[in-house]
Amino acid sequence: MELNSYEQQVFNHQRPEIEKFGKLNWFFTIFFLCWIAAGGYALYLQISRGHVVTGMRDNVVWGLFIVNFIFFIGLSYAGAIIAGVLHLLKVPWGKPIVRLAQMMTVISVVVGPVFILLCVGRFDRLHHLFIYPRIQSPMTWDVMAVVTFFAGGVLFLYLALIKDLAVYRDAKLDIPKWKQKLYKILAIGYRGAASQKRHLIISQNLLAIIMIPLSIIVASILSWIFGMTLRPGWHSTIFGPYFVMGALYSGCGVLIVAMWVYRRMYNLDSYITRKHFVNLGYVMMMLAAGYGYFTFSEYFTGWFGSAKWESEVINKLFNPAEYGWWTLFANTAGILLPILIVAIPATRKISLITIAAFIMVMALWVKRYLIIIPTLESPALPMQDTRMEYVKYTATWPEWTLTIAGVATFLLFFTLMAKFVTVVPVAGLEDPHLQHNNHHEPVAINEATQPA
Amino acid sequence: MKEQEEINNNGRRDFVKNVALATVVTATCGSLTCSCSTKKPAVSEKVKLLSPDGEIVEIDSVYLNHQEHMAIVSKLEAREGIAGKKFVMVVDLARCKNARKCISACQKWHYRPEETEWLTVKLLKDSEKAAPYWFPKQCFHCDNPPCVKVCPVDATFKRNDGLVLIDNERCIGCKFCMAACPYSTRVFNWAEPEMPLELRDLASNPETNIPARVGTVEKCDFCPDRAREGLLPPCVEACPNGVFYFGDENEDTVTNGEETLSFTQLIKDRAGYRFLEELGTKPRVYYLPPKDRQFPVERGYENLPDKLKARFKDIMEPAKKKS
Numbered sequence: 001m002e003l004n005s006y007e008q009q010v011f012n013h014q015r016p017e018i019e020k021f022g023k024l025n026w027f028f029t030i031f032f033l034c035w036i037a038a039g040g041y042a043l044y045l046q047i048s049r050g051h052v053v054t055g056m057r058d059n060v061v062w063g064l065f066i067v068n069f070i071f072f073i074g075l076s077y078a079g080a081i082i083a084g085v086l087h088l089l090k091v092p093w094g095k096p097i098v099r100l101a102q103m104m105t106v107i108s109v110v111v112g113p114v115f116i117l118l119c120v121g122r123f124d125r126l127h128h129l130f131i132y133p134r135i136q137s138p139m140t141w142d143v144m145a146v147v148t149f150f151a152g153g154v155l156f157l158y159l160a161l162i163k164d165l166a167v168y169r170d171a172k173l174d175i176p177k178w179k180q181k182l183y184k185i186l187a188i189g190y191r192g193a194a195s196q197k198r199h200l201i202i203s204q205n206l207l208a209i210i211m212i213p214l215s216i217i218v219a220s221i222l223s224w225i226f227g228m229t230l231r232p233g234w235h236s237t238i239f240g241p242y243f244v245m246g247a248l249y250s251g252c253g254v255l256i257v258a259m260w261v262y263r264r265m266y267n268l269d270s271y272i273t274r275k276h277f278v279n280l281g282y283v284m285m286m287l288a289a290g291y292g293y294f295t296f297s298e299y300f301t302g303w304f305g306s307a308k309w310e311s312e313v314i315n316k317l318f319n320p321a322e323y324g325w326w327t328l329f330a331n332t333a334g335i336l337l338p339i340l341i342v343a344i345p346a347t348r349k350i351s352l353i354t355i356a357a358f359i360m361v362m363a364l365w366v367k368r369y370l371i372i373i374p375t376l377e378s379p380a381l382p383m384q385d386t387r388m389e390y391v392k393y394t395a396t397w398p399e400w401t402l403t404i405a406g407v408a409t410f411l412l413f414f415t416l417m418a419k420f421v422t423v424v425p426v427a428g429l430e431d432p433h434l435q436h437n438n439h440h441e442p443v444a445i446n447e448a449t450q451p452a
Numbered sequence: 453m454k455e456q457e458e459i460n461n462n463g464r465r466d467f468v469k470n471v472a473l474a475t476v477v478t479a480t481c482g483s484l485t486c487s488c489s490t491k492k493p494a495v496s497e498k499v500k501l502l503s504p505d506g507e508i509v510e511i512d513s514v515y516l517n518h519q520e521h522m523a524i525v526s527k528l529e530a531r532e533g534i535a536g537k538k539f540v541m542v543v544d545l546a547r548c549k550n551a552r553k554c555i556s557a558c559q560k561w562h563y564r565p566e567e568t569e570w571l572t573v574k575l576l577k578d579s580e581k582a583a584p585y586w587f588p589k590q591c592f593h594c595d596n597p598p599c600v601k602v603c604p605v606d607a608t609f610k611r612n613d614g615l616v617l618i619d620n621e622r623c624i625g626c627k628f629c630m631a632a633c634p635y636s637t638r639v640f641n642w643a644e645p646e647m648p649l650e651l652r653d654l655a656s657n658p659e660t661n662i663p664a665r666v667g668t669v670e671k672c673d674f675c676p677d678r679a680r681e682g683l684l685p686p687c688v689e690a691c692p693n694g695v696f697y698f699g700d701e702n703e704d705t706v707t708n709g710e711e712t713l714s715f716t717q718l719i720k721d722r723a724g725y726r727f728l729e730e731l732g733t734k735p736r737v738y739y740l741p742p743k744d745r746q747f748p749v750e751r752g753y754e755n756l757p758d759k760l761k762a763r764f765k766d767i768m769e770p771a772k773k774k775s
Contacts, residue, residue, distance in 0.1 A: 050666045051625075052643035059636065061627035121625020121640065121667025128605040128624050139604035139628050229632045230598055230731050379636045380728060381589065384574055384763040387567065 001166040001192050006431040010271065011167060014422040017266055019174050021419055024265075032412035039405020042398035043118070051121055053398045059383055060376040060393035064403050065118040067368045071250065072112030072410065073146070073222060074243070077215040078251015079105030080153055082283075084208040084215075087160075093279060093432070096271045096424045100258050102157040104251065107413040109150045111406055116142075118402060138224045145218035152211050158186075159204045163427035166190040179420075219244040226371070232302070232310040233375035242294045249287040250364040253338075256280050256357035258414070260350065262423045271424045273432075274350055278342075281353045285342040288360070292335040295367075309380055316374040323374055326366055334363030524680055527619065530658040533611030538701040539674055540614070541590065542718055544708075545742035547693040548573070548586040550752025552760075557690030561675070563647055563662060568639055570672040571687050575749075575764040584767050585742040586752050588695060590687070591616060591637045591672035592727070592735030599629035599638065608669070609658075614701070614736050615674050617658040623668040630669060634731055638671045674698075684709055693746065701736075 003011060045053050056063045083101040086094030120126065133140050165187035173180070190196055223243035226234035236242070256277060263272045302314045316322045341347045341356040373393050383391055395403075500510055505526060550573050558564070558571045570590070577584040593616045600610050607623035610616050630638045645664035652663050659676045675685040683689075688696040689709055699706030699715060706715045718724065722740040753761065753768050761768075 050641070050643040056627075057642065058630065058639050061630045061640065119626060121627070121669075122623070125605075125622070125624045128607075128622055132605040132607075132622060134604055134606040137602050137604040137628070139602065139626060143604065225628070226631075228602065230634045230733075231631070376631065380634045381574055381636055382576070383636070384572075386759060386762045 001163065001170050001190070001427065003167065003426070006434075007167075007426050007429055010424060010429050011171065011422070011426040013270075014266065014268075014424060014426070015171070015173070018168065018419060018422060025415060025419065028415050029412060032408040032415070035401075035408035036405045036412070039402045039408070042401040042405070045398055046118070046402075047123060053396060055389065055394045055396045055399060056119075057387075057390040057393070059379055059385075059390055060373060062119055062372060062376065063393055064369075064395045064399045065115045067365065067372055068403055068406055069112050069115040069119075070222065070243075070368045070372075071365050072108040072115065072406070074108075074219065074247030075251045075254050076105050076108035076112060076149070076153065077219045077244070077247045078249075079103075079108065079255070080149070080156065080211045080215045081248055082251065082255060083156065083160075084212040087204065087208045088212075092430070093275055095429055096268075097255065097259060097276055097280075098160065099157075099421070099423060099425050100262065101255055102153075102160055103414065103417055104255060104258065105153040106157050107410055107417070109146065109153050110413065111410045113146055113150075114409075115402075115406060138221065138228045141221045142218075142225055145221045149214055149218045152207065152214055156204075156207050156211050159200065159207060160425070161421060162187060162190050162200060163192070164421060164425055166192070167426050168421075215247075216244050219247045226375075231375050232307070232378065233313040233371065236298060238294060238297060242298065245287065245291050245294055246364060246367070249284070249291045250361055252280060252284045252287055253357040253361040253364070256284065256354055257361065260354040262418065266418070266423060268424055271429075277350045277353045278348060281338075281342040281348065281357075284338050284353075284357060284360070288335050288338045292331070292339075295331060295335065309378070312378045313374050316378060317370060323370055326370060330363045330367040330370055332363075333359045334367055337363075524677065525657070525659065527657060530617065530676075531609055531611065531619075533613035533615060534676065534679060535612070536702060537613040537679070539593065539679070539736065540699055540701040540706065540715060541674070541737045542697040542699075542706050542715065542724060542740060543588055543737060544695050544697070544722070544740045545585055545587065546740060546745045547695045547747075548588055548742075548752070549693065549747035549749075550575075550586045550756075551692055553690040553692055554588060554687035554696065557686035558672070561686040563651065564664070565646055570639065570670070573752075575752075575767050577767050583742075584749050585745075586749065587739075588687075589635065589637070589727075590737060591674070592635060592733070592737045593674060595734035595736060596732060598632040598634065598731075598733055602628045602632045604628065613676075615676055617673055617676070618661065618669060618671065619656075619658045620661055620665045620668040620670060621656050623665075625667040625669065627669065634728060634733065638669050640669055641666045 042053075054063060054065075079101040083098050083105065085091070086098050086101070117123070117126065129140070129143055133143075165183050169180070169183040169187045190200070220240035220243065223239040227236060227239035229235060259272050259276060259280070262268055299314065299317070302310045317327045318324050338356045338360045341352050377392060385391055500508055552573060555569055555571055555573065559566065559568070562570065564570060572589055574587045574589060575584055576587045593614055595610075595614070597608075597610055597616050600608050600616060603609075604626060605622055605624055607620075608616060608618045608629055625640070627640060630640060641664055644666045647663045654660075654663055656663060656665065657677075659673070659680075661670055661673055664670055675683075678685060684698055684707070685696075688698045688707075691708070694708035694710050697706035697708045697713065697715075697718065699712075701715060704715045705712055706718060707713070718740070719738055722743075724738040724740050726735045726738055750768070753764060756764075
């Protein structure tokens with residue numbers, strides 16, 4: 001693979017990261033593995049003793065696990081949409097962050113489904129999903145959706161990687177033989193010939209066109225697991241778009257945080273610039289407004305309509321003795337905060353945007369909790385149960401441990417993947433200085449050239 | 453095809469005969485052993501039987517004590533239902549005084565522990581000024597069942613005779629049906645369920661749901677295994693006040709064990725209704741409104757143990773203060 005001088009510069013800058021596995025990398029890897037091991041123990045308990053070790057009971061049949069499932073799988077859909085849009089619209093500043101978005105897609109679509117499997121009482125019967133599938137069930141739709149999306153997401157990342165893999169293969173990197181071999185195999189003989197280039201770009205375009213609607217479909221199907229039931233707080237016509245919006249929004253936040261982390265850790269200041277944070281910040285702000293609009297519509301119609309069953313859920317959400325404070329946190333930190341931080345020029349800084357994004361991501365996790373748990377705690381018939389754990393859901397330590405293990409797996413995959421491929425794509429990356437001359441964006445030039 | 457059916461029928465007849473014979477044998481042996489010691493013999497006679505799947509199996513005669521919980525039909529037939537039937541239940545709210553005999557009978561029959569109630573009695577109070585009333589609730593066996601719609605593996609299904617049953621050997625335990633059921637009917641085996649030893653190794657059948665399995669969903673099944681033998685569900689039999697009428701919509705008859713009535717006439721005369729009709733689930737259980745009650749609602753509360761009293765305290769105690 002021939003590289004131009006800018007691409008060579010980008011590659012040389014990141015070369016050490018894929019050649020060496022530093023002390024800090026080892027530290028984090030082992031740290032994450034410890035958590036995953038702890039999660040493994042919790043899982044062992046859950047399998048050997050039954051789901052009785054979780055806080056889930058007959059009323060609240062799903063707990064933290066399904067919250068995590070929605071959360072992670074949402075990140076995945078967001079990654080695919082963001083990467084797809086950046087690719088298709090040929091957004092000039094987008095190239096350096098496309099890979100992060102695609103990595104997020106693949107990693108979360110691996111981690112997310114694990115959590116829905118944790119909700120399943122019989123691991124030994126998972127194959128029943130494939131040998132006795134029942135097409136009427138939204139769960140079956142979701143199985144099909146996630147499997148399709150997984151295939152699409154992996155392919156989407158891989159196609160975008162091929163050029164770079166060829167670069168790594170030809171660069172005579174100081175790496176072990178197996179890794180060299182792996183690059184060679186995965187690069188599938190890409191040499192940058194005109195026909196290869198054409199085929200690659202056509203397949204990438206096609207896949208981007210597929211992945212965007214696919215993400216919307218699968219996010220909607222996820223929402224229908226809840227929306228198709230008759231329960232207040234779930235049985236809502238806007239649940240599909242609501243989940244799509246929530247997925248995109250939280251994914252945008254995680255992408256900003258990931259950008260910040262890699263920028264710091266791998267010294268990518270000259271490639272991931274303030275412009276990326278500000279532009280993604282604008283996207284985040286718009287999504288915040290959209291998400292806020294959906295949330296308001298949900299709460300307002302539920303409250304104003306005042307149907308008995310529906311009101312019960314709304315009351316739980318807004319009662320300070322129940323979930324009131326969490327609702328307040330989820331909606332201020334999850335909606336207002338990012339809007340304010342990005343809207344006010346004085347706070348429109350890399351660090352503040354990142355902090356706002358991080359807090360928003362936490363708040364959106366809480367928001368998912370508030371979508372799932374209060375509804376399950378409000379059955380149509382009064383519970384009239386004296387067993388407290390059946391009336392109110394409290395997550396147990398195995399659930400928390402497995403949740404942390406899931407986050408650790410997510411981060412571990414990121415750590416390892418960034419040791420295998422460069423975080424900023426090398427091949428095809430354009431010099432932003434030249435780019436801006438072509439695109440006539442004087443303001444953007446200033447932003448990009450100013451040290452953040 | 454016909455030949456095959458005949459063979460099957462013969463096989464089934466033989467099987468039933470064998471079971472009956474074996475039961476007599478075991479009953480005799482059982483009573484003999486019982487008179488000597490209360491313990492079951494560790495090794496006992498093996499009996500050859502034709503299984504529902506058409507295989508000859510050798511079964512320890514100890515198990516035949518409980519032949520009532522051994523399914524008489526194959527799993528395939530258990531999915532079809534009893535031909536010509538359309539089961540229906542009518543619950544007379546005017547007669548219920550929360551005697552809770554139905555609950556204990558149900559739990560005893562299905563070997564469920566005290567806190568696992570397939571059948572529960574709720575105390576409902578529809579609005580602030582409305583009078584509270586006892587509300588026994590089984591599975592409604594809906595004709596448009598939200599639980600069946602969402603099952604990803606067809607483990608819960610709707611039969612021709614109206615019943616909604618669960619195959620607990622197919623259930624993956626995703627609990628989607630529990631989230632979907634608006635009536636909180638279903639229960640989950642969160643831990644290894646306690647079952648008498650001799651029942652643990654029985655082949656489970658949707659008609660019996662015995663033995664219960666960890667990590668699977670279960671619920672009231674209207675006892676189709678008893679219906680096949682012409683018996684009423686234990687809850688119906690156990691109720692001292694004849695609250696439950698069980699029967700067949702096709703025959704237009706329901707009975708509470710004491711009186712047998714026309715289903716349509718009963719619904720017409722007593723203004724029968726279905727709970728939460730507006731959800732569109734079309735339950736197969738009808739309720740007769742608590743008009744001209746036979747017992748004051750307090751009768752079901754006063755003598756309850758404290759643990760049970762606590763369930764209904766919210767509704768019963770403020771009412772007491774007022775009076």
